[in-house]
Amino acid sequence: MPKFDAVVIGAGNGGLAAACRLALAGKKTLLVEQHNLPGGVASSFRRGRFEFETALHELCEFGSEDNPGGCRLTIVNDYGLDIPWHMVPDNFRVITTASDGKTHIDATLPCGRQAFTDEMERLVPGCRASVEAFFDLGAETLAAGKYMTAAAGKVDSKYMQEHFPNFLRTAAYPVNTVLKKALKMPELARDIMNTYWGYLGVDADHLSFMQYVNMVCLYVNHGAWIPEKTSNQLTTGLLERFRAMGGTAWFNCRAEEILFDEEEHVCGLRTTAGVVETRHIVCNANPTMVYANMVPEHIVPDRERKLAGARRYSARMFVVYMGLNKSAEELGLKDYSYFLPQSADSVKEYESLKRIETNKYNIALCYNVVNPKASPEGTCIVSLTTTYMEDCWGEIDPKDYVKKKNEVASDMIDWFEEKTGIIIRPYIEEFEVATPWTFCHYASVPEGAAYGYELRDWDNMMPRMAMMREEYPVKGLKFCGASSIRGDGFNSAIFSGDTIAKLTISEINAEEAK
Amino acid sequence: MDRKLKVSLIGALDMLKFKNLAPNRRKAIEAAPVKPLPKTIGTNEKAMFMHPRRQLVRIKDKIPNGPDAVTVVLEKAEGGALAPFRAGQYISVSVSAGDTRTTRSYSLCGSPDWAWQGIYHITVKRVEDDGFVSQFIQDEWKIGQEIAVSAPQGHLYYEPIRDEKKVLALAGGSGITPFMGMAYAIRDGYEDFDLTILYGSRKEEDILYRKELDAVAAACDKVHVVHVLSDEPKPGFEKGFITAELIKKYAAGEPYSVFMCGPQAMYTFLDQETAKLGLDHKHVRRELFGMIKDPWNQPDYPAQIRGKAFKVKVILFDQEFNITASADEPLLTAFDRAGIKAPSRCRSGECGWCRSRLLSGQVYVPAVTDGRRGADKDFGYIHPCSSFAMSDLVVEVPGQYQS
Numbered sequence: 001m002p003k004f005d006a007v008v009i010g011a012g013n014g015g016l017a018a019a020c021r022l023a024l025a026g027k028k029t030l031l032v033e034q035h036n037l038p039g040g041v042a043s044s045f046r047r048g049r050f051e052f053e054t055a056l057h058e059l060c061e062f063g064s065e066d067n068p069g070g071c072r073l074t075i076v077n078d079y080g081l082d083i084p085w086h087m088v089p090d091n092f093r094v095i096t097t098a099s100d101g102k103t104h105i106d107a108t109l110p111c112g113r114q115a116f117t118d119e120m121e122r123l124v125p126g127c128r129a130s131v132e133a134f135f136d137l138g139a140e141t142l143a144a145g146k147y148m149t150a151a152a153g154k155v156d157s158k159y160m161q162e163h164f165p166n167f168l169r170t171a172a173y174p175v176n177t178v179l180k181k182a183l184k185m186p187e188l189a190r191d192i193m194n195t196y197w198g199y200l201g202v203d204a205d206h207l208s209f210m211q212y213v214n215m216v217c218l219y220v221n222h223g224a225w226i227p228e229k230t231s232n233q234l235t236t237g238l239l240e241r242f243r244a245m246g247g248t249a250w251f252n253c254r255a256e257e258i259l260f261d262e263e264e265h266v267c268g269l270r271t272t273a274g275v276v277e278t279r280h281i282v283c284n285a286n287p288t289m290v291y292a293n294m295v296p297e298h299i300v301p302d303r304e305r306k307l308a309g310a311r312r313y314s315a316r317m318f319v320v321y322m323g324l325n326k327s328a329e330e331l332g333l334k335d336y337s338y339f340l341p342q343s344a345d346s347v348k349e350y351e352s353l354k355r356i357e358t359n360k361y362n363i364a365l366c367y368n369v370v371n372p373k374a375s376p377e378g379t380c381i382v383s384l385t386t387t388y389m390e391d392c393w394g395e396i397d398p399k400d401y402v403k404k405k406n407e408v409a410s411d412m413i414d415w416f417e418e419k420t421g422i423i424i425r426p427y428i429e430e431f432e433v434a435t436p437w438t439f440c441h442y443a444s445v446p447e448g449a450a451y452g453y454e455l456r457d458w459d460n461m462m463p464r465m466a467m468m469r470e471e472y473p474v475k476g477l478k479f480c481g482a483s484s485i486r487g488d489g490f491n492s493a494i495f496s497g498d499t500i501a502k503l504t505i506s507e508i509n510a511e512e513a514k
Numbered sequence: 515m516d517r518k519l520k521v522s523l524i525g526a527l528d529m530l531k532f533k534n535l536a537p538n539r540r541k542a543i544e545a546a547p548v549k550p551l552p553k554t555i556g557t558n559e560k561a562m563f564m565h566p567r568r569q570l571v572r573i574k575d576k577i578p579n580g581p582d583a584v585t586v587v588l589e590k591a592e593g594g595a596l597a598p599f600r601a602g603q604y605i606s607v608s609v610s611a612g613d614t615r616t617t618r619s620y621s622l623c624g625s626p627d628w629a630w631q632g633i634y635h636i637t638v639k640r641v642e643d644d645g646f647v648s649q650f651i652q653d654e655w656k657i658g659q660e661i662a663v664s665a666p667q668g669h670l671y672y673e674p675i676r677d678e679k680k681v682l683a684l685a686g687g688s689g690i691t692p693f694m695g696m697a698y699a700i701r702d703g704y705e706d707f708d709l710t711i712l713y714g715s716r717k718e719e720d721i722l723y724r725k726e727l728d729a730v731a732a733a734c735d736k737v738h739v740v741h742v743l744s745d746e747p748k749p750g751f752e753k754g755f756i757t758a759e760l761i762k763k764y765a766a767g768e769p770y771s772v773f774m775c776g777p778q779a780m781y782t783f784l785d786q787e788t789a790k791l792g793l794d795h796k797h798v799r800r801e802l803f804g805m806i807k808d809p810w811n812q813p814d815y816p817a818q819i820r821g822k823a824f825k826v827k828v829i830l831f832d833q834e835f836n837i838t839a840s841a842d843e844p845l846l847t848a849f850d851r852a853g854i855k856a857p858s859r860c861r862s863g864e865c866g867w868c869r870s871r872l873l874s875g876q877v878y879v880p881a882v883t884d885g886r887r888g889a890d891k892d893f894g895y896i897h898p899c900s901s902f903a904m905s906d907l908v909v910e911v912p913g914q915y916q917s
Contacts, residue, residue: 002832036857036869036912044887046864047669049795051888083889136519161529166521172531173524182521233889240893250831251912252857273831273913292551302548309549310542325796394557398564398598399630410675429796431676440561447557463539 004030004248005508006280006501007269009255012040012443013490014481015284016238017497018504020079022282023245025505030278031239031247032271034254039235040284040443040481041317041450042490047430049376050323053383054434054442055450056231057199057337057365058088058224060215061491069222071491074498075234079241083233086371088224091116093335094195095419098188099345107192108335111223120189127189134183134193138217140167141210148465167210171462175204175212176347191344198339198363201315201387201451201488203350208460211487218491228371231490258294258477266476279511280504284481284497286446301473311459314451314488315387316436320409323430328368328380332422338364340419354390356404362386362412364420382424384412391447393436405433445482452483461486468499478504565665566597571634573659576652580722583639583688584652585623590632591660598629599666601699602692602773604802605634606664606859606867609647611654616850617858618647619802621691621775622666623723625698634663637722639688643807645847664859670773670801672696672707677771678797682764683711684756684784686776687720692801693775694723701734710738710764712756714776716745740764755783758790775801802862803883805844809902812880816904819878824903828854829873829910845877845898845909856898856911863900868911872896875907 008019011033022029037043041055062085063069068077075081093108107123109116113135121128144164148155160168170178175194179185185193194204196216204212227233239249250273258281259268268277283290288308291300324331341349341361352358362384367374375381396404413425436448443450455461464471464485471485472478480500486492525531575587590596604619624635638651655661670692672681683693690713699705715721718741727739742752742760752760761772772793774784781800788798806812810820819841826848828835839848846868849856859867863883872894879886883900898909 036867044889046866046885046887133519133521137521140519157533166519168532169521169523169528172528172535177524178521181524184522227889229888229892232887233892236889236893236895252914253831253912288551289555292553300551303543305548305551306546307543308551310546325794391557394555394560396560398560401560401564401598402600406675413675425675427796428676429794431673436557437561437564440555440558441565444558446555448561458539458542463535466536467539 001275001277002030003277004028005278006030006282006504007032007276007278008282008284009269010040010284010481011038011235011239011249012284012481013042013235013493014484014497015040015282016235016242017074017494018282018284018480018501019242019247019249019497020075020238020245021498021501022505023242023247024078027505027508029242029247030276031242031249032253032255032269033249033251034444035442036252037232037236038239038249038251039231041439042231042235044230044232045432047321047323047432049379050381050430051230051375052321052323052381052432053226053230053367055317055319056226056234056490057363057385058219058226059490060224061218061222062225063222067222069218069491071494074494075238079238080244081234081237081241083237084228085225086228088226088336088370090336091219091224092195092337092339094192094339094341094344096339096341096344098191099343100187101343103188105188105191105344109192111220113220116220120192123192124186124189127186130179130183130185130189131193134179134185134213135217135220137166137170137183138213140164141171141213142217144171145210145214171210173209175207175209178209179204194344194346195339197346198341198361198387199489200455201389202454202456203346205347206456208455208462211455211461215489226367226370228373255294258290260296260299264299264475266474279476280508281477282497282500282504283477283479285444285479286452286483287479289444289446290479295474295477299474303473311453312456313391313447313449314454315389316391316393316448317434317439317450318386318388318408318436319434320384320412321430321432321434322382322384322424322428323375324380324382324424324427325378325429326380326427327378328366331380331424331427333366333369333380333382336366336369338416338420340364340415350389353386353388354392356388356392356408359386359388360411360415362415364416379429384409384416386412387451388436394447401435401437405435409433450482451488452481453487455487468503563595564597568662568664569596570660571596571663573655573657573661574633575657576655579637580724581719583637583722585635585637586651586655588634588636588661588663594632596629596632596634597665599626600671601626601695601705602671603666603668604692605636605666607636608662609650611646611650613853614851615853615855616645616647617861618644619668619860621695621801623691623694625695625702626704627698627702637688637691639722667859667865668802670775670799672705674707676796677707678769680708680765680768680770681710682761682770682772683709684761684772684774684776685711685713686756686780687715688722689774689776689780689801690722690727691775693773694726697727697730697734697737700736701730706736708736710740712740712742712752712760712764714742714744714756714780717743718746718748718751756787758787761787761791770797772798774799778804778806802860802864805847805861805899806880806883809842809878809880812882814881816878819902819904824875825906826903827908828852828856829908830854830856831913839903839907841878841903843902845896845901845903845907849898849911854911855914857914858899861899863897866897868898869895870898870912871910873908873910876904877901877907878904
């Protein structure tokens with residue numbers, strides 16, 4: 001029977017990072033993936049002359065060689081990934097109606113703190129001080145986060161109070177409370193600053209300020225980045241690095257049952273390619289599904305049943321992919337990302353995302369604006385993404401499925417054309433739609449919720465991270481990916497895989513030392 | 515960090531609130547009721563029904579169709595509905611004979627409505643150059659026998675958001691099959707577009723689905739069938755090949771999309787004809803190209819490899835196979851002959867199901883069937899169904915599991 005120091009289940013961003021970190025530490029590691037290629041949602045597919053990015057809008061926390069973010073430090077500096085990247089010049093363009101229900105917002109925010117702040121002041125005169133305070137607080141938050149991560153659960157509260165007092169005052173609050181009460185940010189400025197909430201899938205009344213300010217600052221400071229040849233280049237690239245570091249990867253191989261010894265410690269994994277022996281499993285899959293179907297009932301602690309029942313799944317994805325037979329310039333597509341909510345009021349908008357009939361929000365991307373090689377000359381790729389905050393696609397009858405997905409896609413195209421004034425429909429040469437069912441199919445995520453569990457209220461990133469060491473009580477079994485300690489986002493998934501692998505490595509080392 | 519920053523207090527107990535984040539989460543979890551974990555999730559079950567990894571079907575009937583084709587009626591072995599499809603899609607069927615195991619893709623030529631009753635139709639024309647498969651299916655497949663088929667897949671279907679309302683379907687020989695499915699779909703209310711089929715056959719007697727096509731066209735004013743005979747002039751039939759002129763005639767001045775399905779030689783011919791009409795990529799869609807049997811006729815073929823044989827080491831999980839592959843055949847054919855359980859579906863370079871890793875050596879991939887992802891090419895991945903050995907090779911293939 002083949003024997004491994006660790007087995008990673010699932011080759012999504014988190015699983016690949018975990019596998020790379022384990023291999024880098026010299027641990028004999030097996031990566032099993034039920035599909036025939038790596039990436040999970042981080043992949044690509046071909047249609048006609050086009051290759052479509054499946055999921056990535058922009059990689060956060062990457063940065064340049066001179067100003068690297070944590071994600072670059074991990075996958076490039078540590079794992080040795082060497083692929084070409086493109087930086088996204090602007091953070092976003094948002095076109096919507098302000099919270100007051102009247103004011104039209106059409107704002108394009110550049111990367112870089114100074115430029116971003118200047119543009120905010122131009123758009124909302126008088127908001128400069130609050131925006132400056134937002135970024136100062138963001139810097140303090142990043143520093144506090146760095147300190148706490150390094151302290152790995154052993155935080156000196158005196159040091160914290162001395163160095164991160166503003167962080168401590170605000171970290172426990174939701175975004176809107178901090179922006180309103182602590183930073184006194186004008187409403188219109190808040191409307192624009194809150195644009196990114198959709199990337200975390202929780203409205204600004206329930207989204208942790210700490211997590212949000214962290215993300216915004218990382219985007220503004222480091223810019224946003226995309227690989228030249230889609231996410232498949234990132235994930236297949238990481239897989240190649242894993243193999244180069246001595247790792248073994250089995251594809252079209254499904255993990256079926258986690259095996260335990262008499263001490264209720266992981267001792268192996270049964271897969272469709274046979275049983276392998278291991279004491280450590282890092283699972284890049286949804287814990288609720290894994291505990292329900294792959295772990296014997298008597299092993300699953302009641303805590304996990306309680307936690308699973310108390311959580312809600314987060315954003316269920318819906319994406320329209322279009323290959324257009326005109327160039328971005330010809331069509332007038334000047335911006336990379338267009339955020340097009342009905343309202344800048346995220347609480348109202350979140351409610352509307354619960355139903356198919358009320359959901360109008362979409363985020364449009366044109367990859368060619370950043371990467372001229374994204375598709376053949378004279379063409380471009382546009383994708384439209386929305387998310388559902390409830391399992392409304394679970395109610396669809398398979399008989400109505402094609403009709404329903406096309407209706408939604410068609411409405412999203414209309415919405416994009418109406419809000420931006422850019423006509424795309426007559427130029428659609430290739431067309432594909434991914435619904436929550438598609439994400440169930442390709443990523444095996446519950447209800448198509450690629451974002452994992454909602455990062456809402458008590459279950460936000462902050463306490464999840466703080467409880468990292470007690471989060472996975474089954475001995476030898478840990479989880480990474482979007483439904484793990486840091487929530488959704490490519491960088492968060494990568495970070496979770498890397499961090500969980502480090503915990504696993506220290507356990508393996510401790511066992512070896514015995 | 516700006517040392518001067520001092521944000522206002524939000525509440526008197528801000529610091530405590532921060533300290534309590536983890537304890538509060540602990541409490542929230544502790545206070546939650548113990549609920550049984552859901553074994554299944556409705557949405558995921560539906561997704562699995564739409565996209566099963568494999569389906570087991572029983573051969574219900576074999577119906578002769580034209581002089582040399584048989585329509586095989588497949589019924590879901592365990593009863594109930596088969597995965598639904600969009601008219602024009604195909605399934606990949608598994609065929610085993612002796613040590614050889616292989617797959618072939620066949621268009622679903624029945625109505626999408628029948629899938630809900632657990633029925634698929636495929637039509638297999640006896641051809642000499644597809645290995646042994648079409649003859650084997652016609653002669654050896656027995657009624658009542660069970661076989662494994664894939665989920666429906668493929669992209670030759672009508673897409674209202676993309677295509678013109680009028681579709682000119684150009685069919686050659688058994689290339690009629692996806693359009694038969696589309697004709698039924700229009701008749702049965704699954705699709706809504708205007709379908710004009712220009713169907714090329716050698717002689718009148720070679721026409722497949724003659725009766726069915728005429729019946730659907732008579733019953734449904736959105737389906738029109740024009741027979742084009744290359745080898746015999748007959749009144750009431752168009753004569754010759756499907757040309758630009760003929761396409762123009764039946765387009766009748768309206769905007770239209772062209773869908774085509776037929777042998778490789780027909781595609782080569784029709785590419786020139788559609789070019790004459792100034793049709794762009796958006797308006798021309800083609801069915802799978804099929805495995806290339808004469809790579810030496812491809813414009814980019816490296817002629818020096820013709821007729822050569824190479825050693826190929828194939829790695830599958832912890833197994834190794836040492837086989838021989840001719841430069842004249844796709845690698846997948848050599849895998850099949852050796853009985854290697856490598857996955858495959860479209861066999862045209864497109865679907866990526868056989869995506870494998872080339873560890874050493876060189877292969878020739880014809881441009882016309884190179885469906886690889888951009889980064890895959892850089893990282894040395896190949897689709898063995900559209901790759902030809904140019905040297906000795908080491909290839910790692912993925913396994914396949916069947917749920």
